[in-house]
Amino acid sequence: MKNFHANGKCPIRDVLSRLGDKWSMLVLVTLEANGTMRFRDIHNAIADISQRMLTVTLRILEADGLVSRKVYAEVPPRVEYQLTRTGESLMPHIRTLVDWAMQHMPEIVESREGH
Amino acid sequence: MKNFHANGKCPIRDVLSRLGDKWSMLVLVTLEANGTMRFRDIHNAIADISQRMLTVTLRILEADGLVSRKVYAEVPPRVEYQLTRTGESLMPHIRTLVDWAMQHMPEIVESREGH
Numbered sequence: 001m002k003n004f005h006a007n008g009k010c011p012i013r014d015v016l017s018r019l020g021d022k023w024s025m026l027v028l029v030t031l032e033a034n035g036t037m038r039f040r041d042i043h044n045a046i047a048d049i050s051q052r053m054l055t056v057t058l059r060i061l062e063a064d065g066l067v068s069r070k071v072y073a074e075v076p077p078r079v080e081y082q083l084t085r086t087g088e089s090l091m092p093h094i095r096t097l098v099d100w101a102m103q104h105m106p107e108i109v110e111s112r113e114g115h
Numbered sequence: 116m117k118n119f120h121a122n123g124k125c126p127i128r129d130v131l132s133r134l135g136d137k138w139s140m141l142v143l144v145t146l147e148a149n150g151t152m153r154f155r156d157i158h159n160a161i162a163d164i165s166q167r168m169l170t171v172t173l174r175i176l177e178a179d180g181l182v183s184r185k186v187y188a189e190v191p192p193r194v195e196y197q198l199t200r201t202g203e204s205l206m207p208h209i210r211t212l213v214d215w216a217m218q219h220m221p222e223i224v225e226s227r228e229g230h
Contacts, residue, residue, distance in 0.1 A: 002148035003160040021136070033117040045118040065226030086219055093211045100208045104201055111180030111201075 023049055023057045025094060028083070031067065032091045036082040066090065138164055138172045140209060143198065146182065147206045151197040181205065 023046075030045045031037060037045070043054055058081060061067040066087035072078040083091070101108075138161075145160045146152060152160070158169055173196060176182040181202035187193040198206070 001156060001160055002145070003162065030117070041116060045116055047118065063227050063230040064223050066223075086222060089219070090215055093208075093215050096208045096211060100205055104204070107201060108179050108181075112178050115178040 021057075023053055024061060027054070027057050027061060028066065028087060028091065028094065029098075031081060031083050032088070036080050038078065038080055042081065061087070136172075138168060139176060142169070142172050142176060143181065143202060143206065143209065144213075146196060146198050147203070151195050153193065153195055157196065176202070 026046055026049070027042060030042055034041070034045065039054070039058075042058075043049065043051065046054070049057075058067060058069070062069050065084055067081055068084050070080045070082075072080070141161050141164070142157060145157055149156070149160065154169070154173075157173075158164065158166065161169070164172070173182060173184070177184050180199055182196055183199050185195045185197075187195070
């Protein structure tokens with residue numbers, strides 16, 4: 001039987017535990033749709049994410065090399081976020097997931113209502 | 116600015132909040148790899164998921180029409196799970212995500228180590 005144990009050597013688990021949280025995905029989708037954004041803009045675009053959760057999510061995405069953070073020496077300091085090239089290379093794959101979801105949403109909703 | 120508010124009309128949010136948890140993804144990947152499985156087999160294949168979380172995850176996937184549940188009238192009753200056709204149609208898209216992750220994992224790990 002094929003298993004997917006958390007032994008640190010399973011790339012499927014690694015990617016799913018990293019991308020498999022909706023905030024990471026939403027931040028990536030928001031940055032792709034809007035290009036360069038400031039923290040407050042991202043916060044406004046997603047709305048119901050807490051400041052703390054957005055800070056943590058951006059740090060993880062930055063550490064993974066998917067999002068870049070640029071600080072401008074202004075007063076007050078301006079900080080801008082955008083997708084890196086690696087981050088951009090991920091987006092077509094997220095898009096096919098979203099396209100699948102839009103295509104199948106009617107039958108999923110119908111299935112839910114039957115339960 | 117394009118936003119992704121939780122107003123109940125955003126399919127991107129809907130799919131991400133549903134698929135965007137690693138347990139759902141792992142259960143789907145496990146069922147794809149192994150075909151028809153009993154509850155205990157799925158539990159063994161993923162190992163660190165709790166019984167309660169696996170039960171909840173399977174119910175959601177069943178309600179969404181991605182996984183089917185078949186009960187055999189035996190003693191003790193045998194219950195088997197497998198992907199539905201809708202569930203199967205989702206898997207190629209999850210696979211491209213996983214393929215991307217395997218391809219980019221070295222640079223992601225390198226980026227993490229630099230932080």
